[in-house]
Amino acid sequence: MKAIALIKTGNAATAFEVREIAKPQPQKGEVLIKVDTFGLNFADVMARKGMYKDAPPLPAILGYDVAGTVDAIGENVSTLKIGDRVTAMTRFGGYAEYAVTNASAVAVIPDNIDNATATALTTQYCTAYYAAAEMVNLHEGDKVLIQAGAGGVGTALIQYAKYKKCEIFATAGSDTKLNYLSSLGVHHPINYATQDFEIEIKNLIGEGKGVDVIFDAVGGKSVKKGFRLLAPGGRIVCYGAADLTNKNLFGKLKAVLDFGLYHPLMLIALSKAIIGINMLHIADDKPSVLNRCLEEVVQLTSQGVFTPTLSKVFNAVDIAAAHEYLEKRKSIGKVVMRWS
Ligand SMILES: NC(=O)c1ccc[n+]([C@@H]2O[C@H](COP(=O)([O-])OP(=O)(O)OC[C@H]3O[C@@H](n4cnc5c(N)ncnc54)[C@H](OP(=O)(O)O)[C@@H]3O)[C@@H](O)[C@H]2O)c1
Structure with a gap:
């Protein structure tokens, strides 16, 4: 599968490389998601600049939020099934065609919310x-x-x-x-x-x-x-x-x-x-709290209380331009990336 690796901290133009890597396998309690859209967060900019202490060592696949379909399920997951259209918080690894995450960080997307919009919901x-x-x-x-x-x-x-x-x-x-x-x-x-x-x-x-x-x-x-x-x-x-x-x-x-x-x-x-x-610490230490928040957020979005603003949807390979756009304070609302 394709993934976007952060290979060097610093300027967006030289920081990333699209690489072929092995598709991850879901472990116990996890699901594998075929990613349609993934989101940028300001923490990604901080990580790319080497200012985010929770970021994984290089080369790193960043990315906290994805939307797509469940592709495989690990043991002990009863709340989701293959084919479900979902949004999920990933503990990094979101800048990829497939991402794994804990089932508690995943919510099914109702029909009235599209994938790009759902990408804004998790983080x-x-x-x-x-x-x-x-x-x-x-x-x-x-x-x-x-x-x-x-x-x-x-x-x-x-x-x-x-x-x-x-x-x-x-x-x-x-x-x-x-x-x-x-x-x-x-x-x-x-x-x-x-x-x-x-x-x-x-x-x-x-x-x-x-x-x-x-x-x-x-x-x-x-x-x-x-x-x-x-x-x-x-x-x-x-x-x-x-x-x-x-x-x-x-x-x-x-x-x-x-x-x-x-x-x-x-x-x-x-x-x-x-x-x-x-x-991140809430997601790690209190997965049930994250799950409760995510379910509530999806409900409120489905009811029209939350209406995420999509600033721009970039092609996934245009990651450097998207990072610059966010860093230079040009975005309003959510910056979304799409594999196409
Ligand atoms: N603690 C957590 O768990 C957690 C979770 C998510 C996000 N966050 C934090 O929440 C903030 C918002 O995140 P987001 O992803 O939604 O990003 P965002 O607000 O969409 O983008 C960052 C915005 O911050 C403003 N800003 C202020 N000082 C800035 C500076 N020195 N450089 C660049 N931008 C600056 C800019 O708006 P103006 O042009 O209007 O100033 C910019 O558009 C970030 O600081 C992020 O790290 C924390």
Whole structure:
């Protein structure tokens, strides 16, 4: 089968090679999926740049999410059958014509969801759902700030916050993306490339008031400012550090320090919480939680609550162009690759 191997960290143009490798075999509890579409995630960009510590050693087949059909089933799998059309979270290995994964990370796709759309559901929508529904439990009227709202996870968070009737503040880095945020129903879109989001939000809600929940995958000073914006009872969910991308060592160290230092006594005194999320660790340590989130996400998509935005569908062999597109912040919603 064909697979796209990351052979060298650095620029997208020289990082990948399409290789012929052996088709994987499903072990106990696993299924083999014939991949039609696979997705890109920002973590792939971090892995390609050598900044992702969970990534496998080179040459590595990246890829967290695939959609296609079940091709073979390992022992002890009773929930799926050969021929089922499915979406799945892969623990790497998604950039390939066939991928194996644990059955708990696989969901059957209803007829009203196509494969490309389903590709967005496993990593990006599950992360958003786990963060917003399980870790935070949004309520009607909550003031919610979603950083980098026009991205894959950002879009999912906005759609969930809208479903929960929250007042939504969301940031993005261009006017095109701001228009997109408005189209999703964001009440207060903010261009964080040209405006200081902390000042803008203080102006909107009034000095001395705060927001209830913040979702932040930008990191660095964005977290420090966000923490200051929280009202008592407020929670900031940290799930990424995009700010560390494309910085030299000194810049990275500065960004790490910019997050700020927080002591539990300070959290008690202020009645604020900081939550960290790593979906890979949830998938590894709590497969039933991932399965619950995935089933719920598929349901909500089938009902039209979640409507993933497909930014662009690339041919699988155009992986370098797709990586550049994501890295250069051109994407809105999900970047999908298709074998054809
Ligand atoms: N912890 C977890 O389990 C988990 C799971 C999934 C995703 N994540 C994280 O969540 C974030 C979103 O992931 P995604 O796959 O949905 O990606 P994405 O949001 O579709 O794409 C990344 C976006 O981040 C924004 N950004 C901010 N600073 C950036 C920088 N220095 N360089 C490039 N982009 C920057 C850009 O939007 P603007 O142009 O609007 O700034 C860009 O479009 C990523 O940080 C990812 O690592 C974490």
